[in-house]
Amino acid sequence: MQTAIDAWRLELSHRKAERVLPVTGGWAFLNDTYRHSHDHNKILLSSASDGVQAVAEADHVLGGAGLSFRLVEAQTQAIAAVVRPALSAAGYECDNELVMRWDAARAPTSSGQRGVVEIDVSERCSAATEDWRQELPNEGEAVWGQLGERARTVADFATFFAVRAADGSVASRADLYLHDGIGHIEDVMTRVDQRGQGFASTIVLTAARRAVESAASVVFLVASADDWPQQLYRRLGFDTVGASASFTRT
Numbered sequence: 154m155q156t157a158i159d160a161w162r163l164e165l166s167h168r169k170a171e172r173v174l175p176v177t178g179g180w181a182f183l184n185d186t187y188r189h190s191h192d193h194n195k196i197l198l199s200s201a202s203d204g205v206q207a208v209a210e211a212d213h214v215l216g217g218a219g220l221s222f223r224l225v226e227a228q229t230q231a232i233a234a235v236v237r238p239a240l241s242a243a244g245y246e247c248d249n250e251l252v253m254r255w256d257a258a259r260a261p262t263s264s265g266q267r268g269v270v271e272i273d274v275s276e277r278c279s280a281a282t283e284d285w286r287q288e289l290p291n292e293g294e295a296v297w298g299q300l301g302e303r304a305r306t307v308a309d310f311a312t313f314f315a316v317r318a319a320d321g322s323v324a325s326r327a328d329l330y331l332h333d334g335i336g337h338i339e340d341v342m343t344r345v346d347q348r349g350q351g352f353a354s355t356i357v358l359t360a361a362r363r364a365v366e367s368a369a370s371v372v373f374l375v376a377s378a379d380d381w382p383q384q385l386y387r388r389l390g391f392d393t394v395g396a397s398a399s400f401t402r403t
Contacts, residue, residue, distance in 0.1 A: 158252060158373055158395065159199070159228055161335050169193050169306045174214055178202025178232070181214040184306070188220065189299040191401065193306070195224035198232050204239025223402040233398035245400040249378040252395035253386050254371060255361045260390035261354075268316050268352075269359040272323065277313040278302045280323035284342055304328065304340075314360055316352045318344075325352035329360040336364025336372040341382070353382075357389055 163180075167173060170182035170193065178200045184193035196211050211223045225240060227233035230249075237247060272280075282301025289296065304311070311328050318324035324347035330337040338360045343353050357374075364372045374391065376383035 157333075157335060157371060158254075161330075161332055161337060162228070162375075163197065163199060164332070165307075165330065165337070166195070166197050168310075169303075176210045176214065177206050179228075181210070183214075183218050184303075185218075187299045187303045187306070188218075189296045190303045191222060191224045193303060194218065194220055194222075195226055197226045197228065198236065199228045201232055201235055204236035207236050208239055208243045208245075221403070223400075225400045227398045227400070230396045230398060233400075236400070237398075240400045243402065245402045248399045248401070250397045250399060251376050251378050251383055251393045252373060252397060253376055253383065253391035254373045254394045256390050256392055257361070257365060258390075259392075260358060260361070261388070267355065269314055269356055270317065272313050272315045272326070274305055274308040274311075274313065276323065277304050277315070277326065277328075280315070280326055281340075281342070284344065287345060312360075312363065314356050314363075316356055318347055324350075325356050327353075327356045327360050329364060331364060331367050331369060334368065334370045336361065336367070336369035338364075338372070338374040341374070353385065354389060357386070361390075 166182050170184050171186065172183040174181040176196055179196060179198040181196045187193045194215060198207065207225055211225055215223050227236060278301050281304060282297050285297045285300040311330050314327050314329065315323045316325040325343040327341040328339045338357060341353055341357055361372045374386065376386055
C-alpha cells in the first residue's frame with residue numbers, strides 16, 4: 154500500500170512539471186509557467202542520498218533555473234534522516250509530514266455531503282488566488298495568481314469540491330485525484346472568515362466517499378505532523394501509514 158502511495162506521489166510530481174531532470178537519489182521537477190510554486194519546482198528524493206550532494210544539486214538545478222527558493226522532499230523518514238544534517242546546516246527548515254489513509258469504518262456517519270458541490274477549474278483557481286491573497290498579503294499579484302492558477306496542471310484528472318458561503322462564493326474547497334485505485338485528497342482550504350462551521354470535515358468526507366464510489370481501494374492525504382489539521386483528519390477516520398519530510402530554504 155505504501156509503495157503504491159509513494160509511486161503515485163512521484164507520478165503526481167511528474168505530471169505537474171514541465172521539465173524533469175535526474176539527480177542523485179531522485180528527480181528535479183521544474184515548471185517555468187508556475188515559477189512561484191514550490192510544489193512545481195523542487196527536488197524529490199525517493200532513495201537514499203548524500204545530504205551534501207542534495208544541497209549542491211538543489212543549488213545547481215533550482216538555483217540554475219533562477220529560483221530564489223529551494224525545496225527538497227524526502228519521500229520517507231529514513232531518507233530524511235540521512236539528508237537532514239547537511240540540509241539543516243545549509244539553512245533549510247524541515248516540515249515533517251504524515252501520510253494518512255482513510256478507514257471508512259472509523260469515519261463519522263453524521264457528516265454527509267450536504268452543501269458540497271463540484272466546481273470547474275476556473276472557479277477553483279479564482280478561489281485559490283483569493284485565498285493566497287489573504288494568506289500572503291505581502292506578496293504581489295504575480296505570486297497570488299500563479300499559486301491560484303497552478304491547479305490547471307492537474308485539471309484533467311482532478312475533481313474540485315467546494316462548499317459555498319451565503320453569498321455564493323467558495324467558503325471551503327478540496328481537490329481529489331483518482332489514479333489506478335488510489336484516491337488522493339489535497340489542498341484542503343477554508344477561508345479564514347468561514348472557519349469553525351465544519352466545512353472542512355464535510356468536504357473531506359465527501360471527497361473520500363467519492364473516491365471509494367469510484368473504486369479507489371486506498372484513500373489518503375498528507376498532513377503536517379506539527380500542525381492541527383492532522384488531528385481533524387484523525388477524527389474523520391484517517392490513520393498514519395507513513396511519513397515523509399519537506400526541507401525548504403527561502
